[in-house]
Amino acid sequence: MKRLAAMTCAHLDEVLAIERVSFPTPWTKAAFTHEIMNNEFACYIVALDGNKVIGYCGMWVIVDEAHITTLAVHPDYRRQGIAREMLKEMCNEALYRGCRRMTLEVRLSNHGAIKLYEKVGFVSCGLRPGYYTDTKEDAIIMWKDDLKEV
Numbered sequence: 397m398k399r400l401a402a403m404t405c406a407h408l409d410e411v412l413a414i415e416r417v418s419f420p421t422p423w424t425k426a427a428f429t430h431e432i433m434n435n436e437f438a439c440y441i442v443a444l445d446g447n448k449v450i451g452y453c454g455m456w457v458i459v460d461e462a463h464i465t466t467l468a469v470h471p472d473y474r475r476q477g478i479a480r481e482m483l484k485e486m487c488n489e490a491l492y493r494g495c496r497r498m499t500l501e502v503r504l505s506n507h508g509a510i511k512l513y514e515k516v517g518f519v520s521c522g523l524r525p526g527y528y529t530d531t532k533e534d535a536i537i538m539w540k541d542d543l544k545e546v
Contacts, residue, residue: 398478400485403432403440403452410449411442418468421530431465439489443469443478453482455490455498462490462543464500467509483516484546491543498543501527501535513538516546 403411408428415422431438437458443451451469455462464486469478490498501524502509510520518538527535 398443398445398450398473398481400441400443400482403428403442403454405429405432407442407449407452411452414449414452414468414470415466417471421528423466438465439486439493441482441485443473443482445473451478451482453479453486455486457490457493457495460494460496462486462493462495462498464498467500479512480516480546483512487540487543487546495543496541498540500538502538503528504534504536510536510538513540516540517542 408425411428412422412425428440431454432440435456437456438454439457440452440454442449449470450473451467453467454465456465464483467479467482469476487498498518500513500518502513504523518540520536521539522537524535524537526532
């Protein structure tokens with residue numbers, strides 16, 4: 397398995413490259429910088445192959461709930477269990493920080509991500525119509541109640 401580490405500003409150029417090939421409206425460097433430097437509720441990690449960033453994941457911890465804010469793996473490294481390992485790490489960190497549950501939103505058309513989230517125990521609990529402002533696509537709201545099971 398590749399190793400996981402806390403995201404730092406030194407990782408951001410590689411994170412942004414993955415972001416651009418993964419999402420129709422990528423986050424900016426300023427957005428990631430704010431998250432890792434100034435957001436006390438945020439936790440961001442990277443998956444590394446040697447020193448190369450091959451994936452990343454972020455979450456916010458709000459009281460006793462964790463919210464996955466982003467998750468992406470470089471296309472060359474997908475379907476190797478990296479996203480699952482990052483989610484497992486986030487669940488462990490959320491438990492450590494006192495969370496009981498975790499949530500996320502996922503594009504209705506992102507069947508691969510939905511399948512992954514279901515495999516690790518997330519359940520569809522609702523829909524946010526037009527959630528993604530870039531395409532007006534709906535988001536499925538998913539929750540995971542048992543953070544120990546990934």
